[in-house]
């Protein structure tokens with residue numbers, strides 16, 4: 001069956017125009033005025049008054065993440081359901097191998113875990129140790145498995161974090177293979193010392209979480225990452241940038257012509273560290289890394305979106321239940337880190353970015369879809385409404401008011417860091433690979449597909 005979307009206003013990263021769309025066999029087959037389908041069956045969708053966006057791409061989610069407090073609250077099924085309700089049709093999660101596993105072995109297992117994902121999906125792969133065969137594993141990952149993004153952690157030195165010497169080796173190997181290195185930038189050793197000292201001083205509440213990992217430690221790690229990228233000629237992507245100082249380093253590096261991209265998340269644009277002050281049950285949901293920052297950081301992040309210093313909005317979606325967060329009731333360092341948000345990314349950015357005039361509609365589409373598609377290697381298949389692209393389409397009702405709540409969200413998490421936030425604008429209909437997956441609040445469960453990436 002063909003889908004025929006009429007009367008909508010199409011918004012891409014580069015242009016906005018009135019046109020109709022025909023979808024056939026999962027692809028956008030034609031765009032234009034007065035289109036006629038020659039298919040025996042056509043479903044016509046009247047998008048009058050609506051905006052029509054390419055499906056959202058969230059480049060940073062953690063579904064079914066194994067931690068000391070059990071798996072994160074959302075598996076791939078519930079997490080992708082939440083994503084689709086919010087207009088995100090593609091998610092990119094992570095492979096975090098055991099130290100004795102090859103990247104290939106761990107990736108095969110992770111792909112199985114993602115089997116029930118309803119979004120199209122791909123994976124970033126994390127080297128967590130260095131072996132002499134790692135360059136070979138990385139090269140095969142790009143050329144055979146079809147994954148080209150590799151994530152390294154400068155934090156979490158007691159588990160998956162890497163020393164700078166190893167990160168340099170990874171960057172060399174990834175640059176040679178034609179990939180991109182994603183970095184979680186926080187100086188792990190200093191943070192570990194801070195955490196130990198605070199607990200020793202009996203400063204155990206979530207209030208001390210942001211104290212233990214200040215913005216300067218993120219910025220210092222960003223600066224080191226940039227230096228290493230320069231030495232290795234490696235393309236890098238800094239995940240969840242949250243501090244004003246980090247942005248200054250990134251801006252300068254981009255001006256020097258280094259191949260560097262940056263992501264931030266809605267929580268760093270909309271929330272701040274005053275939220276850590278309160279009873280454990282209310283504030284533990286904000287424990288994530290990096291932590292929420294100050295008002296001046298938020299303002300700098302908005303400016304960085306507008307000026308193009310930041311290219312993408314991910315969510316770092318990784319919710320835990322209150323019960324799981326209580327693992328750290330008497331020691332904030334034991335609270336599982338992370339919060340949900342995959343469902344709200346587009347509505348929040350639309351409401352607090354587009355409707356306040358901070359960013360344009362085209363910048364919105366670049367930030368929630370097109371730029372991630374380009375950097376992660378899904379472009380031109382995804383990230384724009386164009387003939388030949390996958391028919392991942394969001395028909396956006398620009399007037400519908402909503403209020404975010406854990407009572408109504410689709411994540412399996414029982415808390416929401418945006419509880420009470422009002423939004424205007426939400427998907428009227430979500431189409432993925434040419435099939436309607438959400439219509440008037442009802443989900444149509446169609447399996448997502450695993451996405452290989454283009455070489456860089």
Ligand code: URP
Nearest residue numbers: 062288289316318337338
């Ligand atoms: O606090 C966070 N960000 N949790 C998710 C796991 C990670 O660090 O990326």
Ligand code: ZN
Nearest residue numbers: 060061062316
């Ligand atoms: Zn993350």
